[in-house]
Amino acid sequence: MNITRRLLGKAALGLAGATLLMQLPAIAQDRPAPFDKPGAVKIALVRYLSTGDFFQAYLSGVEAQAKALGVDLRVLDSRQDAALQADMVDQAIALGVQGIIIQHGLTESMKDAAQRAVDAGIKVVAFDVNVENPKIPQIEQSDRDLARLALEQAVKDNGESWKAGYVYVAGIAPLDRRNETWVEFKKKYSGINEAAMFGTLDNPIANSVANQARSVLSAHPDIKVMFAPYDEFAKGVKIAVDEAGLNKDIKIYSADISTSDIAAMREPDSAWAATAATNPAVVGQVSVRALAQLLAGEDPGHNVIVPPTLITQKDLLDKDIKNMEDLSAKLPQFAHADVAMPAWMPNPNAK
Amino acid sequence: MILRDRAIRYGFIVLLFGLIAYFAIAADGFVSPQSAVFIFQSVAITGVLALGVTATLVVGGFDLSIGSVATSAMMAAAYVMVVLEQNAVVAVVACLVIGAVVGLINGWLIVYMRVPDLLATLGMMFLLVGLQRIPTEGRSIATGMTMPDGSVANGSFGAAFLALGRHRFDFFIPNLIPVSVVVLLVLAVLIWFFLEYTRFGRMMYAVGSNERAAELAGAPVKAYKIWAYVISGVFASIGGILLAARLGRGDIASGNNLLLDAVAAALIGYAVLGAAKPNAFGTAVGAVFVGVLLQGLTMMNAPYYTQDFVKGVVLVVALVFTFALSGRGRR
Numbered sequence A: 001m002n003i004t005r006r007l008l009g010k011a012a013l014g015l016a017g018a019t020l021l022m023q024l025p026a027i028a029q030d031r032p033a034p035f036d037k038p039g040a041v042k043i044a045l046v047r048y049l050s051t052g053d054f055f056q057a058y059l060s061g062v063e064a065q066a067k068a069l070g071v072d073l074r075v076l077d078s079r080q081d082a083a084l085q086a087d088m089v090d091q092a093i094a095l096g097v098q099g100i101i102i103q104h105g106l107t108e109s110m111k112d113a114a115q116r117a118v119d120a121g122i123k124v125v126a127f128d129v130n131v132e133n134p135k136i137p138q139i140e141q142s143d144r145d146l147a148r149l150a151l152e153q154a155v156k157d158n159g160e161s162w163k164a165g166y167v168y169v170a171g172i173a174p175l176d177r178r179n180e181t182w183v184e185f186k187k188k189y190s191g192i193n194e195a196a197m198f199g200t201l202d203n204p205i206a207n208s209v210a211n212q213a214r215s216v217l218s219a220h221p222d223i224k225v226m227f228a229p230y231d232e233f234a235k236g237v238k239i240a241v242d243e244a245g246l247n248k249d250i251k252i253y254s255a256d257i258s259t260s261d262i263a264a265m266r267e268p269d270s271a272w273a274a275t276a277a278t279n280p281a282v283v284g285q286v287s288v289r290a291l292a293q294l295l296a297g298e299d300p301g302h303n304v305i306v307p308p309t310l311i312t313q314k315d316l317l318d319k320d321i322k323n324m325e326d327l328s329a330k331l332p333q334f335a336h337a338d339v340a341m342p343a344w345m346p347n348p349n350a351k
Numbered sequence B: 001m002i003l004r005d006r007a008i009r010y011g012f013i014v015l016l017f018g019l020i021a022y023f024a025i026a027a028d029g030f031v032s033p034q035s036a037v038f039i040f041q042s043v044a045i046t047g048v049l050a051l052g053v054t055a056t057l058v059v060g061g062f063d064l065s066i067g068s069v070a071t072s073a074m075m076a077a078a079y080v081m082v083v084l085e086q087n088a089v090v091a092v093v094a095c096l097v098i099g100a101v102v103g104l105i106n107g108w109l110i111v112y113m114r115v116p117d118l119l120a121t122l123g124m125m126f127l128l129v130g131l132q133r134i135p136t137e138g139r140s141i142a143t144g145m146t147m148p149d150g151s152v153a154n155g156s157f158g159a160a161f162l163a164l165g166r167h168r169f170d171f172f173i174p175n176l177i178p179v180s181v182v183v184l185l186v187l188a189v190l191i192w193f194f195l196e197y198t199r200f201g202r203m204m205y206a207v208g209s210n211e212r213a214a215e216l217a218g219a220p221v222k223a224y225k226i227w228a229y230v231i232s233g234v235f236a237s238i239g240g241i242l243l244a245a246r247l248g249r250g251d252i253a254s255g256n257n258l259l260l261d262a263v264a265a266a267l268i269g270y271a272v273l274g275a276a277k278p279n280a281f282g283t284a285v286g287a288v289f290v291g292v293l294l295q296g297l298t299m300m301n302a303p304y305y306t307q308d309f310v311k312g313v314v315l316v317v318a319l320v321f322t323f324a325l326s327g328r329g330r331r
Helices: A002-023 A053-069 A082-095 A107-119 A143-158 A173-188 A205-219 A231-243 A259-266 A280-295 A313-318 A324-330 B002-026 B033-058 B066-083 B088-111 B117-131 B159-166 B179-197 B199-209 B211-216 B221-247 B256-274 B280-299 B304-325
Strands: A042-047 A072-077 A099-103 A123-127 A138-141 A162-167 A192-198 A225-228 A251-255 A272-277 A303-306 A309-312 B168-171 B173-178
Touching: A042 A053, A042 A082, A042 A280, A053 A072, A053 A280, A072 A082, A082 A099, A082 A107, A099 A107, A099 A280, A107 A123, A123 A280, A138 A143, A138 A280, A143 A173, A143 A225, A143 A251, A143 A272, A143 A309, A162 A205, A162 A231, A173 A192, A192 A205, A205 A231, A205 B033, A205 B221, A205 B280, A225 A231, A231 A251, A231 A259, A231 A272, A231 B221, A259 A272, A259 A313, A259 A324, A272 A313, A280 A303, A309 A313, B002 B256, B002 B280, B002 B304, B033 B066, B033 B173, B033 B179, B033 B199, B033 B221, B033 B256, B033 B280, B066 B088, B066 B117, B066 B221, B066 B256, B088 B117, B088 B159, B088 B221, B159 B179, B159 B221, B168 B179, B173 B179, B179 B199, B179 B221, B179 B280, B199 B211, B199 B221, B211 B221, B256 B280, B256 B304, B280 B304
Parallel strands: A042 A072, A042 A099, A099 A123, A123 A138, A138 A303, A162 A192, A162 A225, A225 A251, A251 A272
Antiparallel strands: A272 A309, B168 B173
């Protein structure tokens, strides 16, 4: 068992080293401990949310970076069970992992569990859950920047004065942060008039939001811009706009992206003008990299922020982007974020 | 007594018209042909599901799996067209077969394995929520998606299939009535006629009101019960087809909200015309009632939680109508 793992580790290191060599032929430096023997490094990803495209892509990013480093990754998935997620941290401690990534969860249930892991000498990073611990770096996708990018594009496209419909459900942390930016924008541009606010998380979300949006459009036929800062909302609004035949009169601005979003934005005369998104796979990679830095004794900083990218309909059409893979290939800023990238860190995107 | 009978019989219909009158005054643009059609469209999918669950309620059963049957059918339609690159007809047939098979299994579990209806269909619900994610490893299905093995799915939703969700028939005003509304109305009339006027339907009511008596009278009770679940499954899969045609992609979803809305419509239906029993006409009115409420409240900028609250109030009031006022609830 030991031998195979060491062999595997060496093979992985060799491969990773080869990539590094091709990338940076001049430097070719060794990695700091413990990544000189990455096969012996065990890390765990403890998840709260896992179903849906975003979380699938996040996981693939974590896996890609773990593979590039050659470390042993264990995935523990609590499937939205807050108590189980806390237990899983203890389980990971018992497994003898050196590092833990906490992905989502509730502050109340994860705070103590995270502290227990830190007390056990384990390095911990947290993504999108505030565990209120100065020793634990927080990985974040900047929701405020997401909303700001989309809204700036809306102002660029439509001027500073328009009637808007806004889709929002309070009490969901990322949506609340996006909402802060919307509130600021309305203050900054007095010409932006919010005619209606609606939203629901009844699933299928797109279908429920489409029903609401239809009602809103018949009550306020003069709406010019729909700000739907979550892609499921935007899909619903687009269905309603199409059904009302208003797709040339209304523009939709949103956040997040997926292959089906790309298809919807690319449709002829699509109302969906732009979306701002952070690549969930990149967020996954950054989570592992920040953890690796901690393990190597480096400081990634307390707030590790992954910057978003603005994706417009024009980009998609001009560059002939049809799915997420095309997007990563043709918009390089979407495929890789230069965050938590010390010189020794292997880049999983390097070919 | 006559007054009370009248109240029970027409109370809910009066309430519905009162509501429409109120929204007509309070919300601009509520009264228009487009708005009326839209109300039907917004309840078309849950309405079809509700008509299906009515059939199981009639035989004294219940079907908790309809929401997940609908979303599974949606995923199946997307899978057949996008991944297997088949045409719309194949997709529709695949969905209907899935609905019928699930209904058969539900009926078999309940009738022959003697699993209580709520538990059997609850199990089926979980099974389907998981099953629909296995082929794509939890991803939603859209044209151009990457499959788990790294290949790209190149099929797309056929125009004929999308038309099920998007085409509109001319009716006095051009492009007025969407296909989904026509489907809802046709199915409502069919199931209403079937339950009220055919021997088969009346026997189903007999099974529901006293299974033992029906059996002693020589009715093949088991067959009627299984048929009820097959109807429910097939209707749910039709709902799923409409959903897929509207969304234009395969969305992973549990369909729990579809289930709850459909059940609410069917239960509200108990109160319509003082029937105090499951009936197709009542279910349709119940679905429209919920649609009117949600349309009006959304137009008045009411947030989603007040809408849930109002939906709940309507359901409770309807159940009070059914069980307390009519006095027929006690058996």
